Amino acid sequence: MQNITIRASSLSDLFDCPQRWYARNILKMWMPTNFKARLGTAIHAGAAAFDQARLDGAPITADDAAGVLVDTLYRKTDESGEDEQVEWEGEDPSRYEQIGLALHTTYCNGLALEQDYVAVELRCENLHFQDLGLTLTGTTDRVYRDADGKLGIADIKSGGTAVAADGTVNTGGHKAQLGVYTVLAEYAIGHPLDAQAKIIGMQTGKTPKAQRVAEGYIDGVRQALVGDDDDPGLLEHASNLLHAGKFYGNPRSMLCSEKFCPAFATCKFRG
Template sequence: MSVTTIRASSWGSLFNCAYQWEFVHILGHRSPGSPRSQLGTAIHASTAAFDASRINGSGFSAFDTAELFVHTLRNPDFDVDWRGADITLAQAEATGLKLHTMYCNEISPRYDFVAIELTTKPLEIDCGNGVIVRLTGQLDRARICKSGDGVGIADVKTGGAAVSKGVAKTGSHAAQIGTYEILYEHTTGEPVTAEAHIIGLKTRGAPEAGVGEIRGAKQMMVGTEEFPGLIQIGAEMLRTGLFPPNPQSFTCSAKYCPRWSTCPYHT
């Protein structure tokens, strides 16, 4: 039997460019961290601390948890080269503090959170032909919240185009959210019945926050009698060892893809 461990956060990139995904997640090659990804990491750390304080009753303010944002931004866990970046450390700090405050004061109070970044039990899925996919990992940056419809996933996403006209972009996040829903149900035994929310925080231009909804994400992953789920399709790639390239991918460049220099599928 062949067991392949796949983190929820990587599913979307598998179908963006499987050839790139294989190089990163199977062969273990990664690009250095970028200043903008470090900005996102810092925002996630400080907003998660704020939400956790709401759950445990410690009542930290936006000002209290902003210190964690600054510390995380300035002390990355990996190499970040600010030289030649399209944003300076000072600009990133100013943008991040505005978004952190916006999130804490305007977005977080809308939700009744019950868990932050829940660590899940691994789930092994027998896909046939000797292929087992093990879904694993923390619900990275995700919040579990209760609503009138039950329990749902709320996931924070940062980026230069994370929000458009006041609404968070959701199109590229459904596979990750669907995997989160599967793992949450497997870990807790509690069904996810509410729609998922993407909480977008725009890091380029004027800081902006917005929320977008995702429905049917788990169905996309597991499929129906009429169409295969993404898990089954991904398992077929793993079984055959064939990971199709995508020369039209938005990450098909030396900036984003560590396989770009040796990839024969782009011009």
């Protein structure tokens, strides 16, 4: 069976709309980075600088780490030096800088200090599933240790629907991705991850009241991914889809929009 390599971060895209995954990952169709996506990247970068410093035993303040967030928000190239322009759609970038900094400060001075992280942005090289003809690769957000000493995945998710007004984190739709991160991290650190997977949600509301940071949990992410003899996991579904080459479209996807899909102009699945 031919082997296909898939980035962990793209698996949820594959399930959400295989045709969009195909356009992005196989056809390499490019589109400008949406400002909301860039805000998320910047929030991640600032939080990672803060968490990594604590993990290294040389803590820095939220203010110190905020510079990384700001630099990432306005950068013109990606990590590899490739041109990466942001489409601001007439929005004022400084407004989003303020949103990002507010969430960053809340996280760094609150939830971040309660976490016992054992890895931050852990790079995981090629995990092969020979029977499925798949190789997983990617970077997991965080590995944390819970109160019982068990390890688990923690993933920061930012966005306009990340945390409800009552503080409930929106954990829907993240099971496959957290399952991949779990098996990748287990492979990378050589230790089982038995604690619940957790999402640290950051709600990017425009008013201070709507800028919330909270955590929520998801059970059974590894089981959902790898399945068992009676109930194939999502990885097997992904393998079937990729090897069959049946990249159907999902016009009901939340990301079915010219802002987020590079295939939007030509996609025949939109009807």
